[in-house]
Amino acid sequence: MEKIRVAVVGLGHRGRYMVQLAKNSFDFVEIVAACDIDPALWHETQWQQKVPMKESLPGTVFYEDYNKMLEENTLDFVLVETGADVHADFCVKALERNINVFSDIPSVATLAEAKRLWQAEQNSTAQLMTGANPNEWGFVNAMVDLYQKGLLGKPYYMEAEYIHCLLNPELSRQLVVHSPWRKALPPIRYCTHSLGPLLRIMEEDLRYVVCLGTGQHVNPDSLKDDMMAALFQTESGVMIRLLRAGAGKAAIGLHSYRVFGTKGYFERIAERGNAPAVCRFNSTELYACSRKLMEMPVDTMPPEYIDNPKAGGHGGADYALFDHMFAAFMAKKPMPISLRDGLRMTLPGIYAAESARRKGEKLTMHYPWEKEFDDDIRDLGC
Ligand SMILES: NC(=O)c1ccc[n+]([C@@H]2O[C@H](COP(=O)([O-])OP(=O)(O)OC[C@H]3O[C@@H](n4cnc5c(N)ncnc54)[C@H](O)[C@@H]3O)[C@@H](O)[C@H]2O)c1
Structure with a gap:
């Protein structure tokens, strides 16, 4: 097989x-080049990495200049990390280089970047894959399956929480030490892990936010809020409540979701103390569980990879992203997760942060595929 x-x-x-x-994990992948403005990340050992990258990737050429890397190599994919x-x-x-x-x-x-x-x-022959790994989780696929089979009906209210504080304090501390963007990014802007899965069962885009x-x-x-809470709504009135944590002392987390549909209900509640994460649903379309929550034997690992030892990263979701993309x-x-999907789950966070900056002003959201988007770029300044 030809190398990618x-x-x-x-x-x-x-x-x-x-x-x-x-x-x-993928024999057909050749890592041709790598780039960072900090050459120590290439030459030296790092946090969670005992062997320097230059040794584990002997055939790969390292660059400090991204433009030079693009100029000097023939590439099928760039991973933007x-x-x-x-x-x-x-x-x-x-x-631009296809x-x-x-x-x-x-x-x-x-918004201007979007x-x-x-x-x-639009002008390229190449495509962008959004690295939204939660969209690949097994329980998210199960939720989509329930929806597509008509067992949830039409979702009219949904919730997501992403609390990343004290569950693993050393990891959280190290992440902030090593990744400066984590110090100041408004937590609500890091919303794709929460909105991405829910938007898989919504045909409309989100339109309003407070x-x-x-x-x-x-x-x-x-430099950032401890907690941010946003309420999103579509034109037809479907709502999503999203809670994001920037800091806190609650030893809980990480990801919870709830879907209220016209014919049923789905939830995935994150682990609490000794209790593992749990997925449940009920549906008026199934007599036996119309009034009773049924537990589902599924969590993060996508079922198609359960017996695949290579399926690693965020419960198998990182592997699934690459497998489906290649x-x-x-x-x-x-x-499989397009740029449009990525913008549908990213832009609501930018509008939400602006709403919070304006003390909870209700904003109407648009997207680059709508003509009103240019006015937002001009008028909102976010
Ligand atoms: N999907 C997930 O589950 C998940 C988990 C963690 C992080 N992320 C995402 O992954 C990305 C990277 O996160 P991170 O924590 O590793 O960030 P980081 O800040 O630790 O690393 C970013 C790297 O980019 C380099 N860089 C910055 N400007 C550059 C330039 N002009 N040219 C070359 N290199 C440059 C920095 O030197 C740094 O080493 C972020 O977008 C983050 O949101 C996703």
């Missing part, structure tokens, strides 16, 4: 992990 030629930009802990996953607030420029440059992009989340940091990225993909933040109570010197590339099919 891959490069990576951003060698923080996520970039280092993802590039090793691609190399070690720079900080969460700086993805778009790297993606645009690759797409190189496919795997972009980690969130997709963009501003417009540029959208246009870049959002508030707590300010800083846990650590008065922090399969789509080889079959010349659309990327």
Whole structure:
């Protein structure tokens, strides 16, 4: 089989992990080049990494300059693993050269970036795959399956929580030490893990948002709110409530979701103390469980990979992202999690942060595929 030629930009802990996953799990992947402005990440050992990358990737050429890397190599894919607030420029440059992009989340940091990225993909023969790994989780696929079989009816209210505080304090501390963007990014902007799965069972885009933040109570010197809560709504009135944590002392987490549909209910409640995470549902369409919550034997691992020892990363979801992306590339099919999907789950966080900055003002949201989006870029300044 012909090799798929891959490069990576951003060698923080996520970039280092993802590039090793691609190399070690997919025989047909060749890691041609890697880039970071900090050469120590290439030459030296790092947190959670005993062997320097230059030794574990002996055939890979390292660059400090992204443009040079793109110029000097023939590539099928670039993995964009720079900080969460700086993805778009790297993606645009690759797409302009007709190189496919795997972009980690969130997709963009501003509305103007969303417009540029959208246009870049429209003008390119290449595609962007959004690295929204929670969309691949087994319980998310189960939720989508219940929805598609008509067992939930039409969702009219949904909730998601992503609390990332004290469950693993050493990990949280290390992440902030090593990844500067984590210090100041408003928590509600890191919303794709929560909205991505729920938007899989919503045909409409989210249209309205109100959002508030707590300010800083846990650590008065922090640059971001301890908690932010947003209410989103579609034009037909479907609501999503999203709670995101920036700091806190609650030893709970990480991801919970609830779906209220016209014919049923689904929930995935994150682990609590000794109780493991649990998935349950009920449906008026199934006599036996119309009034009783049924537990589902499914969690993060996508069922198709349960017996696959290579399926690692966030409960198998990182492997699933690459597996589905490379399969789509080889079959010349659309990327399974498109740029449009990524913007649907990223832009609501940007509007929400702006709503919070305006003390909870209700904002109307648009997307680059709508003509009103240009007015938002001009008027909102976010
Ligand atoms: N999907 C997930 O589950 C998940 C988990 C963790 C992180 N992430 C995402 O992965 C991305 C990376 O996260 P991280 O924690 O590793 O971030 P990080 O800040 O630790 O690493 C980013 C790296 O990009 C490099 N960089 C910045 N500007 C550059 C430039 N101009 N040229 C080359 N390199 C440059 C930095 O030097 C740094 O090493 C983020 O977007 C984050 O949101 C996703």
